[in-house]
Amino acid sequence: MSDTNMRAGYRGPAGGWGSLKGIAKTEMNGRSRPSALATLAVQNKPGGYMCSSCAWAKPPVAHVAEFCENGAKATLWDLTSERCTPEFISRRTVTELRALGDYQLEMAGRITEPMRYDAASDRYVRTSWEEAFSAIAAKLQQLEPKSVTFYTSGKAALEASYLYALFARMYGNNNLPDSSNMCHETTSVGLKKVIGSPVGTCTLEDLEHCDAIFYFGQNPGTNSPRILHPLKRAVERGCKIIVFNPLREKGLLEFADPQNPVQMTVGKPTPLAAQYHQVRPGGDIAAIMGLCKRVLERDARTRAAGTKRILDTAFIEQHTHDFDAFMSKVEATSWDEIEAASGLSRDAVESAADVYCESQKVIGIYGMGLTQHVHGSQSIGLLVNLLLMRGNIGKQGAGCTPIRGHSNVQGQRTVGITEKTSLAPMDKYRELFGFEPPQEDGHTTVEFLEALLDGSNKAFVGLGGNLAKAVPDHERVHDAWSKMELTVHIATKLNSTHMMPGKKSWILPCLVRSEDDTQAGGPQQVSIEDSFSCIYGSIGRRTPASPHLLSETAIVARMAKATLPTNPLWKWDDWAGDYSLIRDLIARTFPEQFYDMNVRMNLPGGFYRGNAAHERIWKTESGKAEFTIPTVLNACGVGNAEGHYHLVTLRSNDQFNTTIYGHDDRLRGLKGSRMIVLMSPAEIARAGLKAGDKVTLVGDAGDDVRREVSGLEVTPYDLPDGTLVGYFPELNPLVPLWYHDKASKTPAAKGVPVRIETA
Template identity: 45%
Template sequence: MPKDEFIGKTSKAAGGWGALKSCGRQLLETRRPLAGARTMLKANQPDGFDCPGCAWGDPEHGSSFEFCENGVKAVSWEATKLRAPPEFFAAHSVTELRGWSDYDLEHQGRLTHPLRYNASTDHYEPAGWDEIFAEIGQRLNAITPDAVEFYTSGRASNEVAFLYQTFVRLYGTNNFPDCSNMCHEASGVALTDAIGIGKGTVLLEDFEQADAIFVFGQNPGTNHPRMLADLRNATLRGAQVVVFNTLKEKGLTRFADPQNKVEMLTGGSEATSTLYFQPRLGGDMAAVRGMAKLVFAADDAARAKGLPPVLDDAFLSEHTAGIAEWRALVEATTWEQIEEQSGLTRENLARAAGVYMASDRVIATWAMGVTQHRHSVQTIREIANFMFLRGNIGRRGAGLCPVRGHSNVQGDRTVGINEKAPKALLDAMERELGVPMPRNPGHNVLEAIGAMLAGTARAFVGLGGNFARATPDSALIAAAMDRLDLVVHIGTKLNHCHLLHGKAGFILPCLGRTEIDRNSKGIRQIVTVEDSMSMVHGSGGINLPASPHLKSEVGIVAGIAHATLGSKIVDWQALADDNDLIREMMSRVLPGFGDYNARVRVPRGFWLRNPAAAREWRTPTDKANFGAFDLPKQTEWQMRTEQPGIFVLQTLRSHDQYNTTIYAMDDRYRGVYGEREVVFINPADMADAGVAAGDRITMETLSDDGIDRRISGFRVVPYDIPPGCIAGYYPELNALVPHGSFGDRSFTPTSKSVLVRMSRDAA
């Protein structure tokens, strides 16, 4: 195509006819559109399944139409009639398939049979479940437990995640690299230090009562579209929605509700924000510091005039510790530093701070635009500090809200997927099982990568996900995984990570979230998940399985565990046949899960109590703790000014993808069609670099580790983004993200702040 033909019109607003048309296309692609539509009517319903599209909460008052474009894509992707049977693998070698795109691999359809890699033919071949389980168990027993990496994707249910951690700890290791390590780990670390629990404090209903909502570093239109309705409803009732996001995104400006008949007929839409600021990459902490500086100044002025104070003195005195040290840092921070790092003026920040001070109830919500920097933990502590100033935590309509991505990434951590498990969990497991648990910290994702690269890891077991494509330094990780003695993949569709087989490789196909799972007595099983608001609810599939040869994730993990450990301590086969038995065990081990089986069968489930939401601070000080951190000496944006042609890159999703799953090749909200190898650049930067829309460029990472990271042939797209900042899609650009660059204390890859040199490709 001509060099700029892939750039087209953008939607006027998120949602609307574009969303409905996209849903229609996705349902047609399943080759069973009517069945797909019926399936969607059961999404997020009490007698249906939990939508796998995101972790946004479900409204307590319910809806007969509680799903979104993301949900339709996720469900139709899973419910497709397309299949990848043994005949497909007989026709295509692994070497050939490695040359296919992510899109083409996953669009072969659902996996139907358990597969084992045959090195002599370079093909995956079908084998029986018992045979495969026996071989995996034999191989695991020949490997030192700490040399095995047990990865977990956030799509896994609470039941299988709990069973998985039980098996792995009985096997003898705490190696739990988890997808949360690559996204919201900074939120967990920061909030645990600040308020005593690594979760948000709000319920979905709090968004209906907030006077102001501060949105940091997220794109709901693509990542969690159901949030758009809550932001839109907030602005319609007069609440202020203040956005801090580097790119100007459609979903954070306007939303046309597909359920609103008048809007659909007239082409109308409503605002999802009232103020929109675009900080430089890595500049959110400085922006919040500037607002805090203004709040302190306003409070001083009010007190000097005998007016009511701006700060909530009662809350600060009774419930917090450390404000004096932090305030000293705030007042010592210069406006020059704040404006330079944030890219925002003092006047901009005064407008935002004015909204905060005029609002009695404020919610602060953030996602990976905040969590994937070197100083992400410090940034989230700064947000918490800011919210403490006026007591905006522990009351209705106010609080802290990290927005998770995967539908159960928060639940996985709650039920024990943690390489540094709390002592209380390990003690409870020992009481339950009567044997000691391993106590040494295990590996997170980056530590697992390090072990693979060093050759000390010998095996990998993946409970869902696409590990090698989701991680930084994709090419290095792929080569390291191929050197392992054993690689086991559990999943529903083929992806690039499945083609990394090591010396002995297996693909184990599982049931999807939408599919019926019946036990030996014919009883329909349910699983449970936990959303971003700590609501735990049941999920039961309604579609027939894609193949009679599929097992549930619970059944697969139990089968591996039985073959590896036997059933002397745990009756794995009994647990595999009855999820209620797993939940009974969880209720004995996990705090807050008492009477689990009954509570999860109540419509919309139950709330896992958050002590901080009740102003109970389970911290060493027994109070909410202010965090006193200097701003970074230099953000990556400031480092780039030392050389010409240097930019700060962030990776992000297109509108037609979910994590590494590519549904289609379009991104209509950003005006890109039929193309993924693109880079979004400020028009002024394009002019300075001498490139035009559609030109192809090369990017190379600037790092001091001696590794050459370089990608060519990416096309230029002009976009509303701060000068010096550029953006493009993962997983394609993960090859530019160094695995050795990670957040302080979070070990999260710095995928939102990669220094790169850009150059124009030869014609």
């Protein structure tokens, strides 16, 4: 592709005909069954199937089509007509299958029967469920419990997640990392510290009342397209959206509603961002410091003039702690420092701050561009500081809204998937199940990988996901992965992680959420939690891909029953046969939030489980919302010298996490290979390169380990100085395992220090 075309980018808006064409392309590539269209008709609607893609809200009054491009792609991909049979898997060695790569592995279709790894032939071979559970249990019983990790991706529903956490603790550990560790754990840690809640404070209704939205490090066009509808409505009633993001993303620039006949024919797309500031990677701390500095300067003027204050002094006095210390830090920070660290001009930052000062109700929305940094927790603290200055938490139309990726990643944490004993319902476990849960904290994903590298982690049980591909430091981690004694994968399709089998390894195929799940107690439904802390029921109606599949809940229950001793309080068969019994347990475990769960989850719009910070109840050490004092102005852990860069890894428009639907990135105007590195034309010239050159990126974090990815095509793109951009997970080998947020250990994949080498 030529230099001119690359810089021109995609000329259409987010949504529109491009979105419909993207869905159709995935339907053809994935060879989905005709019944998939019937699933889309009820997707995210009361009484229907809740999307397995992102965690955006399911409104009580649904659109005609309540799915987005990526949600439709996820459903169509699940409901492929292709079948990955034992014969397909067994005719190739694992070494040969691994060479195919994730895209080709997933294109093989749905796994139809349980498989066992045969080390002698280096092949997966057909097995029975009885043999699988018996052999897995026997191996788990031989191992020291602390040496086993129970990982879960963010798709498993509340019922399976609750049993999975219970199983791990009955087995004897709290080693329950999940995909949150890889993305939004910084939110759980950072928000918990400053407002006492580990999740966002807004409800969906707040988006109908805000005057301004300050939007940091998140791309809705690719990662959560259904948010574009409320953003469009907000703009149309006068709300201003102020964006801080290194890339100019179409999903924040303009949107054409595919359900609006005028916009799809003679009308024009809706412009979204009133201001768009291309902040440097990690520069959000400095940018927000600048916003706060302008707020204080304007407040000083109002105070001197005797007019209405900019600061909400009554709120600050009643509800916050340490404001004076933060104010002193802001005043001591110069504009020169702010400009250098953020890459933005003072005029630009002040222009954005003026919108904040003139808005009565402001929502702060953010994604992993804010969290996946060495000092990501400080970035979140600064955003909360900004909101607190004008009382923008705990009132209608205002608050803090992290955008979650996986459909139930927040809900899994809610019902016990956590490595932290302080967040788990230990007293309820004792009361309900008559056992003493382990008191030692388990490990995060990063700590699991560290234990893998030092040989102390002996087994891995994965409830979904493709973790080995998603993690940092691929070369070191992948070398160690197959040395484990046992690996167990509960999955729907093959992926790279399955092709790194331990000495004993099993693939246990499961239903997808949209498929009929009939158990001994009849047809079952499951429940999930969205980013706004609302709980919804979901029921699948599609015929399962194979008669040999089990549900995730049934697999967890049968594995636990086979592994653990018999106890009259541990009713695994009953729970697997009737999921309402599991929901009764969830309600008894968390009575204030989940009472009458079986009834309330099927109400239109589900039910809100509540949030103390939303009510201005601050469960912090001080009993108030905490102003925090930043120690750095850029969240990246390593500074930039000349000829050195910060790499941002991201997803394409044809991708959901490690699942690749195709090799185009429509909304960025990129086609073909994913092995590219985006650079600004000025950076290309300074480096003595030209568009189309092939280069090697080398890790530049300062340790003695050489990390590199070769064969990357230089591609011009509009980016800030010192910034490179490439795709996740292809560039994960450049991220050191130790390079993570200091508080949460979330890998810092949005500001990876690298340099360029040429042949």
